[in-house]
Amino acid sequence: MIDPAFHAAVHDGEIIAVRPPRDLAAAGIARAAVMLCDDVTIEVAPLVNTIAEMRRPGFADFAGIGLFRTEFAILGAGRFPGVDEQVENYRLIAAAMPSKPVCFRLYDIAPDKPVIRRETNVFGARYLVHHPSVLDDQLTALLILSAERPVDILVPMVESASDWQFIVAHASLCADRVRELAGSAVLRYRIGAMIETRRAILAMSGFSGASFVSVGSNDLAADLGGRLRTESGYDPRVFHEPLFEKALDEIVVAAHRLGASVSLCGAAADESDAIRLAVRSGIRRFIPSVAAAYAVYPSLGER
Template sequence: MTADGTRVELAANIGTAAEAKAAAEQGAGGVGLFRTEFLFMNAPAMPGEEEQFRAYREAAAAMDGRPVIIRTMDIGGDKALPYLDLPREDNPFLGYRAIRIGLGRQDLLKDQLRAVLRASAFGNVKVMFPMISGLQEWREAKGVLEEAKEELRRSGAAFDERIEAGIMVEVPSAAVMAGAFAREVDFFSIGTNDLVQYTLAVDRMNDKVAYLYDYFHPAVLQLIRQVIEASHRAGKWTGMCGGMAGDPLAAPLLLGLGLDEWSMEAGRLGVIKKELSALDREACRSLADSVLTLDTPQAVRQALEEFRRAIGHTL
C-alpha cells in the first residue's frame, strides 16, 4: 500500500517450484514470472506433462491462492537445450527462440499448456507467452491453449475454465501494438531486459556497447507508458518482470505511470515495498509527466534522484 492508500502488487520471479515457497516466506504477493525454461535446462531429457504438472502444482500450492503466472518456456538466445538439437544461429536473440519454438513444436507447447491448465485446478494460475511480436503469434498460441483445454475436457481433467492468458511485452512491435493486443489478452507483463535490448539495438552481453543499455532511455519509457495506458483503457492490467521492477530509483516513476504489478527477485521485495509505501501516487504522476518530457537517460536519472532526495530517500 502506498502512502496515499493505493494498492499495488509485489510479486516474485522464480525459476523452480521450491523458490515459490521461499518467495512466499519473504512476503511475495504472488509469482509474477515462473521461468519454466529452468525445468527443461536442469533435466537430461525433455520433461513430460506429468513432471511439469507436479512442479506447477507445487508452486501454486506454495502461493496458497495468490497468483502464479507461468511463462511458457523461453528457450533460445542465451539458453540452449542440447536434447532439442536447436540450430546454431549467428544472431540467436533475433532468431528461433521462445514462442517461435513453441509454435514450431506445438507438441511440446501443448504438453506444457496441459500441465499448466491442470495445475490451475490447485491455485490461482495464469499463463503467459514470451516474445510475442504480432497478433498472429498471439492468436496461434491462444489456439493451442484452446486445443489443450478441449483435450482436458474430453479426458475429464479439472482445470480453471477462466484461466487468464497474457503476453510478455519485450519486443517493441508488441508495445507499439499494445492497443490492439489489449482487446484480446487478459494482461501484459513488461520484460524490460529484452525490451531495452531490442528497442535500443544493444546487446547487453557485449561489453563494447553495454553502456548504451539503459531502461531510463526516453524511448523505452514512452513504450512502457504506451503499454500501461493501452491496458487500462481496455480494463486490463500491466505488470513488469524485468530488472527495472527491482530498482528503487524507478519505483516512483513506475507508480506514476500506473504500473499495477512489480515482479522481481525475491530478495528485492523488501526494498521496493519500503520505497512504495512512502510514495504518494499523485506526486508520482506529476513526476512521470515531467520525466516523460526529458530527452536523455542521464536527464531522467537526475530528475529521479532529485525527487528521491526531496522526499528524503537515498540509495
C-alpha cells in the same frame, strides 16, 4: 491484508517515502503491497527461478508469484518433460501460494539460455509456434492444474498478432481436451503476453483476449537502444532513457484498451528509480527478483 505500517508519500505520482517498522525490515518479512497515501497500491509478486527461492521466511506474504520461469526446469536436462511430470512440478510451485495468483511463463527459449532443441533466430513465442507439440504438452499440464486452482499463463516474447492468436487457439483446444478427460471440469486460467520489444508494442492491438501483460524490462531496454541484451540488460541507466519511459506509457495505454493489467519485471523492477518511473506511467504491479523483493521494496523511496 495490507500491513498498515507500509505507507508512502506521493507527489505528482512519485514515491518519496516508504518506511516499514525497523523490526519487520530487519527480519526480512515480506509484504504483498505498499499502500500509497493517495490510495494507490503497489503489488509485489516476485520472479522465481527455483523452488528453493520460495523457502525464504515470509515468502507466502507476497502478492503471489509474478512469474515462474518454467524453462529453468529443463536447463541441462536434455529433454522436455511430459505432461504428468510437468503437472507434478507445477503443483509443487503453486503450493507455495495456495490462495494467491501464480503465473507460469511458457518455455522462453532465448539466445542466452542453453536449452535443448534451440534453433537459430527462433525464440520466445516463435519457438512455441514452431514446436506445437512442446506447446501443447505444457499448456495441457497448466490447464490440468487450472482445474484445481486459478493459473496465469504468460506467453514469452510475443511480437505478432498471428503468433499470439496461434498460442491462444492452442490453449482453447487443449482446454477442450482437458475438460473431456476431467468430466467438464471448470478451468480457471488467464493468458497474458510478455512485451519485450518495440515490435510487440506495435502489435498489442492484436492481442485480443489478453488478461494481462508483463513488461520484460531487460530485453525492451536493449531493443529500444539497438543494443544486445548482454550489453545493456543490467545497467540501471538504460531504464531512465526517454525511449524507455515513452515505451512504458505506450504499453499502459495499449493494455488498457485491451482491458489488460500491466506489470513490470526484469532488472527495472529491482531498481528503485526505475520503479518510480513505472509508477508515474501507471504501473501498479511489480515482479522483482526474490532478493530485491526483500531488500529494495521495504526501503523504497529512501534517499
